[in-house]
Amino acid sequence: MTHQSAGKSPLAWLGGKKKLADEIIRRMPDDHQAYCEVFAGAAWVLFKKPESKVEIINDINRDLVTLYRCVKHHLEELCKQFKWMLVARDEFDRFLATPAETLTDIQRAARFYYLAKTSFGARISKPTFGIAATGPSRLNLLRIEEDLSEAHLRLSRVYIENRPYDQVIDRFDKPGTLFYLDPPYWGCEDDYGKHLFSRDDFARLAAQLEGLKGRFILSLNDRPEVREVFANFHIDSVRTRYTVSAKSNQEVGEVLITNFKPRLKGL
Ligand SMILES: C[S@@+](CC[C@H](N)C(=O)[O-])C[C@H]1O[C@@H](n2cnc3c(N)ncnc32)[C@H](O)[C@@H]1O
Structure with missing residues (x-):
């Protein structure tokens, strides 16, 4: 990663990672070529992180992607x-x-x-x-x-995609790619619209990530079911507060799941 960024997203978004972004960014290995944010939403992590050589953001929501474009x-x-x-x-x-x-x-x-x-x-x-x-x-x-x-x-040098998550992972997976994945939370699968992401998608995603050539960081709510589906990976617990939700400001547990052991950089 090269230039400093630490900007902000123009949007507030349900499940937005404004508060958790720093914890995610400090786990990112510097030696990646391409950064791909698969479930971008308001893309808080992209807007806060230093620029990578190649960057891609993706979301299935056509209105949101049209706004970014x-x-x-x-x-x-x-x-x-x-x-x-x-x-x-x-x-x-x-x-x-x-x-x-x-x-x-x-x-x-x-x-x-x-x-x-x-x-x-x-x-x-x-x-x-x-x-x-x-x-x-x-x-x-x-x-x-x-x-x-x-x-x-x-966004001037960021590629913007509008595809289902599995296609984007397949398309950009290379040994030098770092994926950040922030799917809907377990138990909140329909929050962004019906039939976009189902409970079965967690197991499907885990299976796809098993075969990944690149590295990934995945954030989810800390639930026993999540720990079970992603048991083959490294799992860190973190505490955060939701910025946009009925439970605003209440501390909640999240997990950061990776296929590598992160070396934490200072905050
Ligand atoms: C938890 S939010 C991402 C929040 C984001 N990290 C932020 O900071 O704002 C999940 C996003 O996944 C998108 N999404 C849901 N199902 C998807 C799918 N099948 N493929 C790609 N994106 C999907 C939703 O439109 C939503 O914007």
């Missing part, structure tokens, strides 16, 4: 979409009622960004307008260009 390739046009917009329930409802398939990629990215930033708890499967007397909206329309410019620079 537009931030990377069409930043100015994307920012223009927010001119004259307001943070208001009417605007939220209008976006929610507009089918994404009827929009251009730039409109689709703007719709998704608006909904993700203004919905309660960043719940993408059933978004509701988030409003609270305790703080301002997470969408600051006066700072959109500033917020997205940072992401634009970080």
